[in-house]
Amino acid sequence: MRNRFVAQRVGFALLTLAALVVVIPILTIVATIFIRGAAAINWEFLTAMPRDGMRAGGIFPAIVGTIVLTLGTALVAIPLGVGGAIYLSEYARDTWLTRSIRLAIINLAGIPSVVYGLFGLGLFVLLMGFGTSIVAGSLTLAIMTLPIIISTAEEALRAVPTEFRTVSASLGGTRWQGIRYIVLPQALPGIITGVILGLLRAAGETAPILFTVAAFYLPRLPRSPLDQTMALPYHLYVVSTQVPGMPSEIQFGTALVLLGLVLSLNIVATTIRSYFRRRRQW
């Protein structure tokens, strides 16, 4: 009889251990970046142009670049992604075509980001003639983000009970009115979460922007959508590996700023989700 209680205790111990093994490295990384990067963070670092071959000065253009690229990505990926999800969840019949679209989306989510980078180089930079530019980079990041947004948004839409659509129809609402006034508002928190998670990934990626937009060293702000720009992830790569004699607090400072940006977006996503989840009652 005691045996199963022992088994339970051993089981719990193993599971706790597994959780710790996951959490400890993450905490260590975050703590290291924070401790070693905090020294670099000051007003100049955040708002000034880099100087002296990036060994001094600030990272302002990289911060602006990442924000601009993320906004550009959002501009393209949100309407396309949410629209596609609405189509798949609400309108598309279950045919071989929609099944293969879904399969494609799932597979796209698993493609390495450098492949998106090369694809963007070929399509947007060269073929469509956008050159190495914010437009090309945003489009590339958007394509990479789309599968995440589509699949989470579709999931959120499907989680809304069918009954609401039925009731809306039974009151003389068109299918679109049911979606617009009932289904979308209910699915919104899930959709927002998915969008933010997708954009987070876009904000932190290096490979897709490497060939499409990122400037190695461009100590000014971008002047037009067809301009190149610096960006935080690529800048981090550059200062960590490409420039000899780089002070380590600049490296860690850049990492900290990127981490802070991503984490704060993440916190926004979590807050939105939990706020709406408390209000949802079905």
Added chain:
Amino acid sequence: MDKIKTEHLYFYYGRKQALWDINIAIPERHITALIGPSGCGKSTFLRCLNRMNDTIPRTRAEGKVLLDGQDIYSPDTNVVELRRRVGMVFQRPNPFPASVFDNVAFGPRVLGLYSRAELADVVEESLRSAGLWDEVKDNLGQDALSLSLGQQQRLCIARVVAVKPEVILMDEPCSALDPIATLKIEDLMRALSTEYTIVIVTHNMQQAARASDFTAFMLSDAERTGQLIEFGPTADVFTRPRDKRTEDYITGRFG
């Protein structure tokens, strides 16, 4: 006057036959109850009357359903408009997760009524005719899901009434409610039947006997699912049924 007439109505879920040759004439501004054991096709039949079954894939209806003489299964029927004319109250109260006001205003809004003052009038009128106004008038902004189940169901009725339908279909509207809430709904149906044609599916034979003017008894046998066995004034069906099977059912010998 007959509001709805069906002629040789058959219905199929995929290959499964669910209604068999239903011919019935449902009188205007009266309450017609559909009774019969589980699986006899009552709900399927009800949902044929506003083509709610269309939302289920691979279903098929044959025959005619005439609403004011117009076949609602003809290709030129506007199904959205049909469902406004033939409203529906479901088994489980299912208000939208929104305020009482927004629930009732939903229908008028999708039909294009946006003026706040006019909406307020429609909402009040509808809540009054659903007998809910006095209970909610002080707080129309409250979450509809905070109401009791009985109130929620009356809210759903108000929501249907707000789009001014001609027919109200009710699919076991009281099965989730306690006896007092049930009686309130029955009183409400009685009041509404002066203006609307009401068709109600019920498992509760006392309810059919108490609250309806006409009763249709449906039944399935080994070969044919969903047959209409008997239809007539409620008093006749319950006191002197013409068919032996009706008698067996209402006296509780099976079902």
